[in-house]
Amino acid sequence: MVQNPARRTALADATVEVLARDGARGLTFRAVDAQAGVPSGTASNYFANRDHLLHQAARRIHLRLTPDPEILAGLLRGSRDRALVTALMHDLIRRISADRSGYLAMLELRLEATRRPELRAQLTGTIREELEANTAHHLAEGLPGDRETVLVLYLAMTGLILEHLTLPEVLGHDALPALIDTIVERIVPAA
Template identity: 80%
Template structure:
């Protein structure tokens, strides 16, 4: 396997775009090469097979969806209350909306994981780790609520994101900010 990290990143970025646009069935080495604007056969030099491409793409998606530490640090200057949780959820909504292809690709990988046990195990582990890290972070930062609060908020935001990114006309975009506020108000206990 070729070891050019910048090229590998460009190829996994291209794979994310292909997944988001074409779905898992459209994810081929050729499609990745075309999307990345590289010579035919390049992707096959970086990934042992399609499963390797799927696994490395799954890992890279989570990197792309990670929040900006400076933005989070700025948000955390506020009191630990519902308003802060609401601001954090607005940041999440904004990041995922801006990184629409990454989130749609993740949804495609989740669907593909129902047919590929190894991918399912990897995604389950990664997403479980992230959820546990979010729970620990929420509790450790002294935000209102407990473990169950974070899990319910995670499920509510996941549903909102899926709806917003796949069928935005169902909820409309005008009321999303208010909806996020309502979700936090109903899920997160007052401090």
């Protein structure tokens, strides 16, 4: 059967939405078909099994959360200082907030990975590669700090994102910009 790439993408996006809304336990081919608005059985024609569906969801989330090249290029026109790192972290929160479902689905995948060794291996590889690429980019761009700076910033921002997306009332939405500023100020060296 010839597969339509646009439909495959729509099914992957539907998978992300089902994961975010219903969790991994609610992820079924039928739920994906319903979310995508396609005939029953369509998702099973595109994805061999549940593991394949989860793997494709992870890939799709990664693409959805990737920075816009034009916005990134605009930000990188600035001086290589703490202020630029702060701007990059604000952009990260903007992207994550704009695609809340994508990040919540990633959290569901992380939880599911604790029960599925194959998914854990795949997701570990993807996240490790992404962290390594972000670290290499930070260093290559001449941003302040070293590998450890990037790792600690990653961990702090991951915690902030988790709190913001799951229990936003704990910190309050209005506090978010100042918290990002504080995280960067405390972690990233001034020069």
